[in-house]
Amino acid sequence: MLVTLFPFFLMISTSFKIKGEFFTRPPIFIPNRFNFDAYRAALRSGGQKALIDSFIIAFVSMCIALILGTMGAYGLRELLKKGKNYGFWMLIIEMMPPIAVVLPLFILFKYIHLLDTYPALILGNTVFVLPFAIWLLLGFLEDIPIPIEEAALIDGCSKFQVFSHIILPLLRSGLIPVAFFSFILPRNEFLMALVFSRTKVTPLTVVIPSLVMSDTVAWEQVAGLSVMAIIPPVIVAMVFQRYIIRGLTFGAAKG
Known part of the structure; x- marks a missing residue:
């Protein structure tokens, strides 16, 4: 410690x-x-915009990962019932290093004029956050008894009604750790933020290194902006500690 x-x-x-x-x-x-001059100087040096940009990118990526992740995990579970295991492909995407796809994504985003925009960073981060969210949620879905779904189907519910009225309420405790990690991972991502951003969108992971200049280093601003960057995740982690630990020890291990 x-x-x-x-x-x-x-x-x-x-x-x-x-x-x-x-x-x-x-x-x-x-x-x-x-x-407290370091905090004020850090905000004036682009820290305020960096905090906002990082929050927008991480929050939207988290929302997409939760929406598509729950549906993807439920779909994979339905395939598992039929003996078709496609979870291995989720692991392949998760293990793929981001640097392997940064250049193709850069060319694609440049061709469709998305460089230095929120969609470029959101889509780039979602590519790697979504498989993690699906894999983690799959572990929680396996804890939901299948007879509950079958009873709902016998009562006349459709698959979508089972998913929306039965699965999602039971999956609520699992969504908290998935949301936390789906927010933290894009917020801490450096490579895509460096490659896809210019001047209009400036995430924290790009602004903080920019304070290390050629002739001097603004140590107090680097430290101040770093403190402001870690305070919100630490508070959220402390509040939802029980759910986050359960997501790491149970959902991931069982998935």
Whole structure:
């Protein structure tokens, strides 16, 4: 825990320091005076737009992953009942490195004039988030007894009614960890953000490295913007900790 949390402590401490306190001997771990200028400077240097852009990209990618992921997982489960196992293809897409498809996607987005737009980053991230969401939700679906669906079908429900009125309410606890990870993964993605963005769309993962300039490094702004970037996910993770841990230990393992 000390090894893991110390860099976060150092980052928070650096965000409150003033110039001259970054590289001192002995090092200053707790500033003499808490200075919030780094946060204001980081927001003025493009941090505010970066926070908004990253939220939009991650939130829309999460929504698409949840909508298509639930339907995809339910469809795969129906195929599993018939003895057709296509889950292996989900794993292949999940294991594929993003750098393998960045160039083809770049050419495609350039051809259809989507570079430096929200749709380019949303679609690019969804390609890799969706298989993860399907695979995780499939584990939760396998925990739902099949006789419940069969009883609903006997009562006259259609497949869509079974999915919307039976499966989704029972799947509610599984949607929380899937939503969390489907939001975090696009928000932390760097390669596609670097390749597909220019000036109109500037995610956090591109803006923070831009503060490392050729002649100097704005350490306090890097630390301040990083702190603002990690606070929301940490709060959400603490609130929904029980569901997130269940999604990692149960859904993924059983899938």
